[in-house]
Amino acid sequence: MKAMLLPETEKQVPFLSVCIVTRGRPALLRECLEIVINGQSLSREHYDVIVSDDDPEHSAKKVVEEFAGVTWVSGPARGVAANRNKVVGQSRGEWIVFVDDDELPEPNWLAEVHKAALSGQWDVIEGVVQPTDYPDSIFWYAPTVESPGLFCTANLAIRRDTFVALGGFDEQFAISHEDMDLGRRIRNAGVPTTFLPKAVVKHPARRQKLKTIFTRTVQQQYQTYRLLHPTSRGAMSGIGAAVRLSQWTMVYLFRCTRINAAVAGWQKWRSFCLESGIRVLCAPIAAMRIWHGERDVPGNETENRGS
Template sequence: MQDPNPTTSTNVPLFSVIIPTCDRNEMLALCLERLDPTVQQYDPNRYEVIVTDNGTKRPAEGLIQERFPWVTWVRGPGGGAAANRNRGAIEARGEWLVFTDDDCQPDTGLLRAYDAAVRTIQADAMEGAVHPIGDPDLDMAECPINLHGGLFWSANVAVRAAMFHRLGGFNPRYPPAGHEDEDLYLRLREHTPVPFIADARINHPIRIFNVGSAVSRIPLRAQSTGLYYSLNARRLGIRRFTTLVRWIYKPRLMALLKDLVRGRPRSAFIELLWVLYGNVLVLRCWFRETRQLSREAVA
């Protein structure tokens, strides 16, 4: 499965780092500064950086031309983050695709750690650590933390390009960023182990959302969740409707209780909305997608 001696050609990089972005130039600049060849503790001939840009108000092309000329800028396809990442993968020349996000701050040893793993571990996909910057226990704080593996957050994952394209990449049907990485993870696990590389580290700032923004995101996130459970029912072992109900309600109720105990009233309010409204949308989407899949199977 794994070539123990990955290519060392200076014409073909080992890693293609792919960063989807959309109108977040300040965050993107901080991310790219950490991937600069003078900052990364890794041979600059062994990697490339590709930014795929869905921005319409503030495209990042000018920023990259002025400050980061070593980065390849590509106009994104529109849609969501999944399609944007796939666009970058099409342009990539590397044997491995390393995905991160524009609001992440890669550790200076990120690529060196992945390189060491590629040389010693038999796998076609890996996930790295995502550490929070700030206090994740603040009210309305959000951050994709991954300290022990088994999550495959797209903020820090690496997939062999051949395997990525074989599986069709991220599923672009997921509307916002959410569950498309977990969907790919389940498909990858059918073909390869996915080890956790603790030294391949990304730092992710804590984001504090206001209530209005959190409420407005519920419908699209519910749609993504329903799609995820319908497409992956077999992989997840969901054979009964009651199993799905338990899976989506139990963590929300536990999160609601945790927020109340820790004095996070706004976060508790959002969890309550998910219990009363968001999960209903999840079940509606799951029913709709499941019926469609059944019709397609019969046809």
């Protein structure tokens, strides 16, 4: 990744580059940019905004042109991880700040991130992701981050030098889980991280079709299993791997239920029960993907995540 680094004289006060990837969601992107550009308490002199557009129709370009000082670049069309690497490569800040195109940051979001970066204590900064308008139904989806350790790119800042040293995003994760893989490497490297409860972005829940629910569930199991075997190709194919995934699904089921209950309590018990049943039903499909050694194919995303 080629980066336009700031001169050394300008690095006394951290400069943030807000990096957004998008594909085919111009209306959502416009809402996000309106808040990032015009709704932040942090002065614009301390940050810029770059949008990498993976839509072949370049649907984000006209939206970006509505906002002064926002840079539009054409995405690589190789999946979400490649698109995130592209937008970082086009940025110039000492700090990279990731937010998704369907997020709605609170007014003090960037100010809180900038204050933490200014302290010089941290290499990675996590923030809160709060779902809104989220009914107790499996037909609605929104990510939730209320505690540290998830390294979710819906609200994540990382020092540029650290990002480069870690190797950026693994572009094999073309559809999802690229942030979880980066988080694994952050933990393994032992870099200093912090979590900011006051750096909040809101994520309105999105309605999803039943087909999307099943496809997403297969994808989650498959990708999370891949994270456990990041270097072994042999572990990702063959009947032995398929059997191991089926066994591991039960552990995954328990972990997901525990995390959901910790975040939302048991108010959404109907969703928990239905999601658990779907995970069990989808395990054989995910196992078949692994048995045949399938890989991600950009463009087959169940949720548009900027790729």
